[in-house]
Amino acid sequence: MIIITGGAGFIGSAMLWELNMQGRDDILIVDTLGSTATGQWRNLSGLKFADFIPRDAFLPLLETGALPEPTAIIHMGAISATTETDADLLIERNFAFSKSVAAYCMQKRVRLIYASSAATYGDGTAGYEDDETKIDTLRPLNMYGYSKQLFDRWAMKNGVLESAAGLKFFNVYGPNEYHKGEMTSVVYKAFLQIREKGSVNLFKSHRPDYLDGQQQRDFVYIRDCTAIMTWLLDHPEVSGLFNAGSGEARTFNDLAGATFAALDMKPDITYIAMPENLQGRYQYHTCASMGKLRRAGYRKPMTTLEEGVREYVRNYLDSGTSYYDLLNHTKRA
Template sequence: MYIVTGGAGFIGANIVHSLNQQGISDILVVDHLTRADKFLNLTDLEIADYMEAERLLELIQNDQLQGVEAVFHEGACSDTMATDGRYVMENNYAFSKALLHWCQRHNIPFLYASSASVYGMTGSFTEERQAESPLNIYGFSKFQFDQYLRRMWNELKAPVHGFRYFNVYGPREFHKGRMASVAMHFYRQYRLDGHVHLFAGSAGYADGEQRRDFIHVDDVVSVNMHFLDHPRSGIYNVGTGQAQSFNDVAVTVVNSMRRMAGEETHDLPGLQKSQTIRYISMPEALHGKYQSFTQADIRQLRAAGYSKTFLSVEQGVERYIDWLAERDQ
């Protein structure tokens, strides 16, 4: 049996989908369904069982689970604007430690979601302590668990892989609300209003030219599956290694939708002139907390044996828009 925490969520459900594609359905999905409509991520998937996270914690504390092949730990409070630090640390840090120790006791591979948010505003994106300075409680919870794991390296008996996800987008994120990817937001804005909103220039960047390392969820899942099959314990950046602008995402979304409607496509200046792309001021709450540039250093990922080519924004976003349009989401 495989355990996927956060299995009704974005990345977790895509991991379940990948396991299904390999003929694996003996999967225990663990999640919180306080947001009930997340169940929709599972309706086309095959799983053996579902339980709430608190029940899993009870079972592992009492050593009442057997026959587990691996644990994909994707579950977390992922709201970067969360203010209840006790809740975030309990869910993201304490729960992760309990799972880690249980996996070590039973020699079970543990693959977990860390986050690029651990880097904060340092401007450096290498898996090293000097580059890490989280800006919010979410990033801090992920950082502290990475630190906890680092102190255990010499004691590990079973493989452990931490993945610092950068800006992930793709299928099965409909439930994330304001935390959904910009590709999802642009798709919904354009479908509803005929235009999209990007932030105006900031931190020395022109309008919409802030740059992030956008990675399609299919690539994220591919990395997870690689290390399941070829374990090499470590903490790895999971991004494409190439930053692209928010304008790039917006242009790809709009042109993908225009192409499907049989309409003429345009480059960035043309879309700006037509007011299809509009720029708005950044909210005050994000001042001093907004990463205008991220780009994963993926040398350690490559050195560990992951050699596949990542999708570009143009390739991945077009694939995603096709998926959304097919399902009328």
């Protein structure tokens, strides 16, 4: 059995889809679904799994031995909003909860794959090398990033990373993100704006070394993230912290252009002022160093921005559904 925490969320449910496509349904999902209005339950509709356990009931069942012992835990459950301001809640959900899951995996020798974040790198002045020994040099720009860094640091100092694999996800986009509100990808937001008014809003630059729309991100397609996690499941001898990105920095202008191209439309971009509360905490450049994962043996090529956006827009967003469905084989890569 495999346990996926955050299994109804963006990356977690995409991983469930990936495992289903491999013929696996011996999977226990842990999450909270919230209100019907958020629609997150749709991420599970049509997918196959053995059982669902509410988040608050999970740790007591796990720690008392009431659950079948899993072969692996894919720990994606966390507060993922970079704008979350409740520091105590972030510590509880992203740090303390993760420590409990990791402690169980160490005790039972269960394979652990968990979600860290590129937000741990802060403004990037310390680089984007996924080197465990440099964790203490990083300065996240928000409390979300700091909560992830705290667990990375704890995992390193307590020997968790000797057998577990942590993934520093960069800017992930793709199906099953529709419920994330303001935290949805720029691809998703751009598509909605184009369909509504035929144009896209991007932030103006507040730095003289970057033109408007030329701010850069490492955009990574969700299918690449699930491929990496699948490979890590198949290679339990590989452990440590790894970046999960495309390995290439692309501009927001590039992303908007790819979205327009997927819809066979000419780009129409409006540059708007960046909110003041973001100006001091905004990353102008991110790019994952993927050398460590490649040296560990991962060989699959990463999806280009144009390829990923085209598949996402044409096969999902513009087809009337934004989530994976096992019954619709036209959406399979």
